[in-house]
Amino acid sequence: MNSSSTSTDPARSFLSVDTARAAILDSLSPLCGWEKVAVRAALGRVLRTDVIAPYNVPSHDNSAMDGYAIRAADLDAGTDTALAVVGTAYAGRPFSGIVGAGQAVRIMTGASIPQGADTIVVQEVVRRSDDRVFVPAGQKKGQNLRRAGEDLAEGGVALAAGRRCGPAELGLIASLGIAEVDVYRPLRVAFFSTGDEIASIGRPLCPGEVYDSNRYTLFGALSRLGCDLIDMGVIPDRPDALEAAFRDASEAADVIITSGGVSVGEADFIREMMARMGEVAFWKLAIKPGRPMAFGRIRNAVLFGLPGNPVAVMVTYFQFVQDALLKLMGVTPLPPAQRFAVQAAFTLRKQPGRTEYLRGRLQRDGAACSVALAGAQGSGVLSSMSEADCFVVLPEDCLSVQPGDTVYVQPFHGLL
Ligand code: AMP
Numbered sequence: 001m002n003s004s005s006t007s008t009d010p011a012r013s014f015l016s017v018d019t020a021r022a023a024i025l026d027s028l029s030p031l032c033g034w035e036k037v038a039v040r041a042a043l044g045r046v047l048r049t050d051v052i053a054p055y056n057v058p059s060h061d062n063s064a065m066d067g068y069a070i071r072a073a074d075l076d077a078g079t080d081t082a083l084a085v086v087g088t089a090y091a092g093r094p095f096s097g098i099v100g101a102g103q104a105v106r107i108m109t110g111a112s113i114p115q116g117a118d119t120i121v122v123q124e125v126v127r128r129s130d131d132r133v134f135v136p137a138g139q140k141k142g143q144n145l146r147r148a149g150e151d152l153a154e155g156g157v158a159l160a161a162g163r164r165c166g167p168a169e170l171g172l173i174a175s176l177g178i179a180e181v182d183v184y185r186p187l188r189v190a191f192f193s194t195g196d197e198i199a200s201i202g203r204p205l206c207p208g209e210v211y212d213s214n215r216y217t218l219f220g221a222l223s224r225l226g227c228d229l230i231d232m233g234v235i236p237d238r239p240d241a242l243e244a245a246f247r248d249a250s251e252a253a254d255v256i257i258t259s260g261g262v263s264v265g266e267a268d269f270i271r272e273m274m275a276r277m278g279e280v281a282f283w284k285l286a287i288k289p290g291r292p293m294a295f296g297r298i299r300n301a302v303l304f305g306l307p308g309n310p311v312a313v314m315v316t317y318f319q320f321v322q323d324a325l326l327k328l329m330g331v332t333p334l335p336p337a338q339r340f341a342v343q344a345a346f347t348l349r350k351q352p353g354r355t356e357y358l359r360g361r362l363q364r365d366g367a368a369c370s371v372a373l374a375g376a377q378g379s380g381v382l383s384s385m386s387e388a389d390c391f392v393v394l395p396e397d398c399l400s401v402q403p404g405d406t407v408y409v410q411p412f413h414g415l416l
């Protein structure tokens with residue numbers, strides 16, 4: 001665990017987002033377990049071995065268009081050329097003869113290029129009269145052909161190990177005639193909420209209580225990632241209960257995610273229990289929201305102790321946890337952080353020295369895109385996450401934002 005540089009010494013300065021993210025990722029390596037699954041079952045799973053193309057895709061030179069297969073050398077450079085149509089090639093039903101000098105074959109998209117022909121002329125540009133076709137000048141030799149192996153070459157790596165399979169990958173695997181692939185086993189993630197004021201849904205609230213929302217946002221995010229989930233509920237803030245929860249979680253899961261009770265000066269026992277049962281660093285991050293976070297290991301399980309505030313949970317999950325889980329799942333390379341520059345449509349003053357993740361809504365201004373703030377920005381205001389479609393990422397040195405300033409946004413699409 002590369003967390004020695006991040007002591008709990010309160011005099012130490014705040015840890016930057018990038019440093020924390022790098023420390024987390026550097027300390028993790030992919031799971032060892034894997035299994036062979038049928039193509040459909042590979043959706044969302046991560047390839048453990050390269051998928052090698054057993055033959056060319058496409059397997060034969062074929063036409064990209066409906067038209068005529070001809071020999072480019074037959075064409076007159078200056079005027080229309082009349083060619084004799086000697087047959088038809090359909091997809092799956094090739095023309096068996098040879099295209100000789102002065103001849104053409106009617107051809108459909110996907111049909112094999114007949115022997116002798118080297119060029120496809122699209123049907124829209126020719127004139128047909130009985131068994132003759134008039135081809136205008138200006139055709140380029142080799143046009144409108146799809147070459148054998150153009151998509152995937154035989155023996156080549158069609159998909160590299162570490163690729164997470166989406167719809168395109170399933171199709172690609174099937175296009176190679178491959179029925180099963182090796183994938184990493186699913187990551188097992190145990191998660192629970194802590195805090196004496198946190199109540200599970202299904203019963204009325206007592207005075208001072210709040211319903212547990214973090215377990216539901218985490219459930220949603222982790223489900224999207226395809227993890228096997230162990231939802232351990234709300235654990236009361238008692239040493240015996242916490243100890244049992246951490247013990248059970250570390251036996252059953254690869255990763256433990258908790259929320260609440262990790263900030264300094266809390267009366268909670270959770271920090272104490274994490275420190276006693278594992279090797280855990282308590283970080284003060286230069287981030288808003290989400291300043292306190294714990295990271296380490298309890299026995300063989302990787303531990304993320306997220307803050308309690310519902311927005312802070314989501315911010316820290318997406319900025320620190322999700323990529324870490326992808327790495328454990330075997331994904332390589334990790335997807336680059338998607339960010340793009342847009343104009344701010346809001347005013348804000350900001351403290352230097354921390355990265356802020358505001359909740360934003362993208363809007364179209366003619367051809368340009370701008371971003372407005374999505375509701376109140378408190379770290380407990382979950383409606384801002386629901387209203388938003390992106391994070392607005394303000395770097396540590398930013399002091400203020402004026403309308404028209406360029407800011408970076410991280411769209412939720414693909415993230416959530
Ligand atoms: P903490 O980090 O434990 O100090 O919690 C910060 C704030 O988040 C407090 O107002 C908690 O009540 C709230 N909170 C903690 N856990 C949850 C949860 N699971 N669901 C909703 N709110 C929570």
Ligand code: MG
Nearest residue numbers: 195260261308
């Ligand atoms: Mg608390």
